[in-house]
Amino acid sequence: MSGFSFTVLANDGGARTGLIKTARGEIRTPAFMPIGTVGTVKAMLPESVRETGADIILGNTYHLMLRPGAERVAKLGGLHKFMNWPRPILTDSGGFQVMSLAQLRRIDEQGVSFQSHLDGAAYRLTPERSMEIQALLGSDIHMVLDECTPFPSGERETEISMELSMRWAQRSKAAFQAAPGRALFGIVQGGIFPDLRRRSAEALKSIGFDGYAVGGLAVGEGQARMFDVLDVTAPCLPADRPRYLMGVGKPDDLIGAVMRGMDMFDCVLPTRSGRNGQAFTRRGPVNLRNARHTEDIRPLDEACRCLCCRDYSRAYLHHLVKAEEILASMLITWHNLTYYQDLMQGMRDAIAGQRLGAYARAALDLYARGDIDAA
């Protein structure tokens, strides 16, 4: 584990701000990780991703194992070199996408068999193979293979699934190819059931990981239940290890989760929405397809420092969205990622200044007020 560390710099209530060190650079927490699914954060150059403030991005094992293939990425020098992102990369285990994208999947005690959604080719993913793939990609933070329990599921069904995930976590740990600065995170499962979440956290702690993720949320349970799960789970996790809430979320989700002690996040929302003409701003979401922007010379978000808000009007963005221009995806994604990173920086500063509560209330109030009455 040498070369990987996490230091809490300040606490504010349940929230904390800190610094993760990896061989490829530091990650300021709370941290938002843009998604680089198939070796690119969609519609962005990597230097632009960095310019938004990102310290780390996420790569998807499922997509990369299918195309171009993990062995091929390794042969080409690893994922960082391949995609020209020299900073930290976290890779997921592949399990979540197997369940949501692959065809003809069959899960058994040893792993999961499936067919590629691209060409129907047959694959097998096990905890051991997931560890191997993530090492071939050269990622800095590996995730254990787990089964993402569907929502809704009954308690017994969730328990069986969680217990399988814990056995796979044990096998993932055993198969993990340790390297200087490389980390392995466990994933707490257990659905919306407090006892299962606690048992899962205990099981992972007894195995021992460099960080702990909370999985199986943001799958339809709603924000209130998600926060309930975090209220139960976060206190069960070691205070001196990073806590990663997977696949979350909307700006208000992030604020609530940081207040509950979570340190890392990833979500497709800022990038996917950016390609759909949907922007996130301090005054809430803005749909640039809406005709009210047609002659609006104001920037998307007057408080934003990004290139999109510096150089372009809402009228122009509306025009690009209507004309389905690639530049629309480029500019709105750039803005959305900047907004997300600025939100994280705002929370880091607020925690350091012991004023996260006031910061969160003000940000949530402005966000909920909406954009219609802006200026």
Place this chain on the structure above:
Amino acid sequence: MSGFSFTVLANDGGARTGLIKTARGEIRTPAFMPIGTVGTVKAMLPESVRETGADIILGNTYHLMLRPGAERVAKLGGLHKFMNWPRPILTDSGGFQVMSLAQLRRIDEQGVSFQSHLDGAAYRLTPERSMEIQALLGSDIHMVLDECTPFPSGERETEISMELSMRWAQRSKAAFQAAPGRALFGIVQGGIFPDLRRRSAEALKSIGFDGYAVGGLAVGEGQARMFDVLDVTAPCLPADRPRYLMGVGKPDDLIGAVMRGMDMFDCVLPTRSGRNGQAFTRRGPVNLRNARHTEDIRPLDEACRCLCCRDYSRAYLHHLVKAEEILASMLITWHNLTYYQDLMQGMRDAIAGQRLGAYARAALDLYARGDIDAA
């Protein structure tokens, strides 16, 4: 015409290199103008377009008059401000796209009526309206409205069409809203018929324009006939005015046209090909979809200075093209535009050094050799 000028700096055979001055900046000739159809050079930020070496871009009157509309662009501060490109813009007259894209078009002596390909709305374009639209957009170089004669057409048919274009050129000149540094170019028509081309050039010279374009080429007549037309037409045009070959072309077209005295070019090839995984390199075109690139760690063009060739392998570009990632369009367009600008710079330098013949032979030889045997 004050503020617009053209100075020939050096001649080499029929070719020349020079400098056009406009109110919004200088244009080094021979010049290639990237296409910014609807207010964006597709998949490129304007600062990236500039970084490739472009001094001027082209905007399409037809597209912009339909969406967002010329009056709206004017209300929003003009096309330069709208799209964040502060340098020169040339706008075409709209005529060519009306003929190739619009529905239910009817041409008469006064102008052309058509329906938008976007929503079927009815429009009318006349020489006077084209001048008005180009002034509303705020472009630096306006083009007269003409009729682009279809190929093939008989001599009499071509003559009738050319004569209509000459009457429209006269009306365009009369309607042109002169402004400091703003220029109006006439367009020579006449198909593949030398006498008609000569008569058209004479007609335009007697009206008097700031520059002279050769239109109606690259419409299927082939390179040999295009060069024949240039051999006849270029000597008929004033030596002290820029000569613009519209809609051309491939790298070897550009070389041959520069050798025949042409100064300005525009073409969708580098941008459109970039979005289709087709790259232009010093060793000829390269199809990045081809499986031979799958594990090729070399850059697209080892002699290229662009960001794509500096930071990315062919293997990565192949991967992006296969995965239909936006970044593929961004990177290959960037490369293609850089290649085109470097070709123009190479010709400018060669003309200044009285060695265009040798430069052209070497470039054409390397280009024709092809990429397969590279490295």
